[in-house]
Amino acid sequence: MDDLRLSLRLLRAYMVAVDCGSITGAAEVLNVAPSAVAAAIDRVEAEFGATLVVRARARGITATPAGRALAARIRPLIEDYSDVMQQGYALSQGLRGTLHIGYYAPIAPAFLPHILRNLTDNTSELNFSLQECDNITAQSGLLDGTLDVALFAGDELLAGVETRSLMDLPPYVLAPKGHALSARSELSLRDLHDTPLVLLDLPVAGAYVRRLLRAAEVTPHVVATCTSVEMVRSLVGAGAGVAVLNMRPRTQQSYGGDILRTLPLTDGDPLHLVTGRAAGTPRRLVQVFQDRLHDWFTGPEARELITL
Amino acid sequence: MDDLRLSLRLLRAYMVAVDCGSITGAAEVLNVAPSAVAAAIDRVEAEFGATLVVRARARGITATPAGRALAARIRPLIEDYSDVMQQGYALSQGLRGTLHIGYYAPIAPAFLPHILRNLTDNTSELNFSLQECDNITAQSGLLDGTLDVALFAGDELLAGVETRSLMDLPPYVLAPKGHALSARSELSLRDLHDTPLVLLDLPVAGAYVRRLLRAAEVTPHVVATCTSVEMVRSLVGAGAGVAVLNMRPRTQQSYGGDILRTLPLTDGDPLHLVTGRAAGTPRRLVQVFQDRLHDWFTGPEARELITL
DNA sequence: CAAATACATCTGCTTTTCTGAGGAAGAATA
DNA sequence: TATTCTTCCTCAGAAAAGCAGATGTATTTG
Structure with missing residues (x-):
């Protein structure tokens, strides 16, 4: 594994400088001191062992053909980086991506589709993975990260799983x-x-x-x-x-x-249906789904799932 | 211009850890201490505000679905970075890319193609830009970076241009x-x-x-x-x-x-044909071309270009 | 139950990166 | 021609990032 000899910051400073045709200008764009930009250019040139920009004292800088070509290849790199960061932030803030749901509730087909449809109303970049599993695999799925959220009976809880009560099922x-x-x-x-x-x-x-x-x-x-x-x-x-x-x-x-x-039946302890997820901060999508699920279960439709 | 909140090193450490399913393993791959990898994961999670990996004390780590998706998007980013770096190193070491040649030698078509053909014999990823220009624009082209190398008459030299004598032209x-x-x-x-x-x-x-x-x-x-x-x-x-x-x-x-x-003619001072390039370390392609050019001009074929 | 494994946390060190001051060179202007 | 302006260069010190190593803890394994 080769080291990352030049950081993205360095490459970006170099690229912006080439684009601006000016160290000072790039420094303003990047909100750093000109000397930092100059140092970045020096580092890049030293690393590649070639003259990439021609420096003119009072006229700014101009990239050589090779320097321009290099800058042109850095740009998409920076853009890809931004995309990745965007996705990262979207994890906690946006309703997109794939929601991995595990359920130990064999009649889940009776209600889950309704809730998922509500969730996907506004946004389109939303996928679901629905996995039928038993109580144990549901929880271990949460713990090992293969599941975002799970529905299961609230008995036999594993440590590390945070549950919220959904409904008592007599x-x-x-x-x-x-x-x-x-x-x-x-x-x-x-x-x-x-x-x-x-x-x-x-x-x-x-x-x-x-x-x-x-x-x-x-x-x-x-x-x-x-x-x-x-x-x-x-x-x-x-x-x-x-x-x-x-x-x-x-x-x-x-x-x-x-x-x-x-x-x-007039007797018999009810089963506790709960939602669970791994301890820690979930992404917003998970939270929203969980909230919708709980909302739905406080509504009248949920009553139809049980027999009193 | 938003700051690069997470460095590539951080993202790579995170990605490798997810791939390895282990902080310790990733640390070995990356040749750093496990604590550094752990810190990287912490930083990434903190930045995105979501749980991306599930940590199990003695069993390593497992990425959540979101964490896996993120890691999957980091991989091409790292690969693109490597590509850019490769190109950077190739600038000074390999014979590839585009060589921008300016010439103030109207009969250059008589010899340049020969030399370029020799240059391109071994490698295929080689392009040429041939620009006919006068003495002044040739040199300013060198200085402002639009040209890698130029052929021109060695009179009226501009500062910052390093020349090598090619031939005396009576x-x-x-x-x-x-x-x-x-x-x-x-x-x-x-x-x-x-x-x-x-x-x-x-x-x-x-x-x-x-x-x-x-x-x-x-x-x-x-x-x-x-x-x-x-x-x-x-x-x-x-x-x-x-x-x-x-x-x-x-x-x-x-x-x-x-x-x-x-x-x-029996009299008349010859014109000095020189090659020039901007001061500084040129990339190897430029040096090789210049060397070939000078080699060719010491050979017998060059004699046919002048009249003695 | 003991050993091994692997993560968590903390402290201080090293490297990287940045700033800010002072200076120099070329360009514009009077 | 002299002055001013712009822009780049250099350098020392400071801030930040990144890292190693020690210590602690939970979990698995034999």
């Missing part, structure tokens, strides 16, 4: 239309005793439901475990059993075409 | 074939008395010829003054008169198709 029972349980006016976890259960067996949700049932002293009769919410829904729709879930999409129909019912 | 008489003067075995300037004269009236040559004739106490009978050698030759060929010149091309025929004779 559990509900998902049952096929016409299921015996839907006849009840009130439903408790105890009522699930001996009922065939389809379990969403993802890192946090699985343990959560098991804990819920254990707390209610219900021995689950698990007929199927799935790693996909839609598989759970379709199994339930097909009559394989019922499921305990927390969020629901905006459709009552499963992929299998069956009609599903969401039955509120 | 005057000769150009006459049409069959002219009365060609019958003589020896020809002196005095023999031109009353002979119609075509004068090349260029800044130095005109004065030179007039001085020559005055010194020989010959009153010139100027029938035409021209600013182009070929016009002089064609006028002479057409029988308008004779001319006193110093260099001759490698053809005896004028544009008008007439045959011309060059008759040596």
Whole structure:
């Protein structure tokens, strides 16, 4: 790795001097003393071992053909530098770039697109990377920098992740239309005793439901475990059993075409949905997204995602 | 003109650190202490006001998406910088670029192409700018940097121009074939008395010829003054008169198709053909060209340009 | 639990860069 | 011709940037 023998400052001073045809003029443009500009020219010439500018005592300076050619190549360099700096500043101030979102919320398709569309309304230079992941990978993604922000269940927090509570998600029972349980006016976890259960067996949700049932002293009769919410829904729709879930999409129909019912439970601790990001100053885009997300979740539409 | 808030060194250190995924590793690559790299990252993050890398105590660092994007934009910047520096070094060391040549030697087409061809034999990235000019503009071109090197008559030198003698050019008489003067075995300037004269009236040559004739106490009978050698030759060929010149091309025929004779003179001070360049260290290309030129003028081919 | 790894922080040193004063050379002007 | 103006040059000292090395700490690894 060769050293940067001439700093950008030096090269820029040289370039401006060539453009101005004057050391004094360049010094004014650059807000430095003329001697600094003269020194810069000396350094550049010494480094390259050639006469790049001709100095005339009272008439300023003139670049040689080679000197002009060099200055011409420095200009785009400075401009590129400015572009990079611009992008750097835009990181914290502007709404542009790619927002990397991780979510452990299988029904995120029900609401994330709305929020993202609001975000992208004004600006165009905005991209999103949406990554479905479990609770653990979401958080480690935040920590190792592959994710800007994540939605996940607020249990089992890792150090270094700053979270904000989004919403409490009470559990509900998902049952096929016409299921015996839907006849009840009130439903408790105890009522699930001996009922065939389809379990969403993802890192946090699985343990959560098991804990819920254990707390209610219900021995689950698990007929199927799935790693996909839609598989759970379709199994339930097909009559394989019922499921305990927390969020629901905006459709009552499963992929299998069956009609599903969401039955509120009178007991059971809610799951905490949170947004998280790595500790430290986030760029503005991340903050804005997070704010919009929280705004949306305080609104009426968010209510439709849960079953009370 | 905004200041260059972050130096290239800083940006490069940041970039290398992101690439390495390690401050220590980057420090080794850059041959600096880890603390310097850490400080660089701090500076960049502080400047942009955003978290760009996630630091894990014993596992190195990982860039956030934004940090990676920024690093990716720094890389071409560094490469462009290297390119510029390469060109800079090539100025003094390599035979590339554009060589700006000015010449006050109207028959330069007779020899310059040979020399330039030799120069361009090995390398291909070589361009030439050939500018016909008079003695004064040639030298001021050197001084103001528009010319790298010039050929001109060594009289009336300007300060700041370093010259090397190329060749002494004795005057000769150009006459049409069959002219009365060609019958003589020896020809002196005095023999031109009353002979119609075509004068090349260029800044130095005109004065030179007039001085020559005055010194020989010959009153010139100027029938035409021209600013182009070929016009002089064609006028002479057409029988308008004779001319006193110093260099001759490698053809005896004028544009008008007439045959011309060059008759040596026994008297008359020669004109000094010199090469000149601005004082200071020239780039190697200029030196090489100048050397080749002088080499060529010590060879036998140069003799054909003068008439003894 | 100990060793190894790698980041964090701090202090003082070195190099780079800048300033400001004084001077000199060429150009413009009276 | 003498004077003034502009502009560049030089140099010493000061400010800033960059760096090394020591020390401390969190985390991983054996």
